[in-house]
Amino acid sequence: MDATLLQRSKQQHAGGIVEIVIWRVPEPVEPCSHGYKYRLVYVVNGIRLVGYDNERGKGDHKHLAAIETVYTFVDVTTLITDFWRDVEGG
Numbered sequence: 001m002d003a004t005l006l007q008r009s010k011q012q013h014a015g016g017i018v019e020i021v022i023w024r025v026p027e028p029v030e031p032c033s034h035g036y037k038y039r040l041v042y043v044v045n046g047i048r049l050v051g052y053d054n055e056r057g058k059g060d061h062k063h064l065a066a067i068e069t070v071y072t073f074v075d076v077t078t079l080i081t082d083f084w085r086d087v088e089g090g
Contacts (some may be wrong), residue, residue: 003025004024006019006024006076013087015036016043016049018041019039020040021034021039022038022079023042029054029059032059032060036079038052038054039053042083042086044076049087050083057081060072062082
């Protein structure tokens with residue numbers, strides 16, 4: 001079974017660019033236990049201010065400016081809500 005693209009969008013936002021890509025994958029991306037691969041990013045003037053992803057070997061995590069922390073993935077809706085909260089500074 002192949003991965004299924006659930007969402008792909010790129011839009012201007014508050015002087016920058018927001019890009020969201022979410023896939024449903026047949027096997028979890030290790031060390032994650034869920035069936036999604038994702039990349040959400042907010043970039044202004046070429047600098048990533050907010051980023052969420054689940055890179056193989058690292059698992060779910062987020063970037064707020066230069067700080068990287070573990071992210072607890074619940075579901076896709078919560079992921080998008082959490083990302084936008086960070087983009088908006090909340």
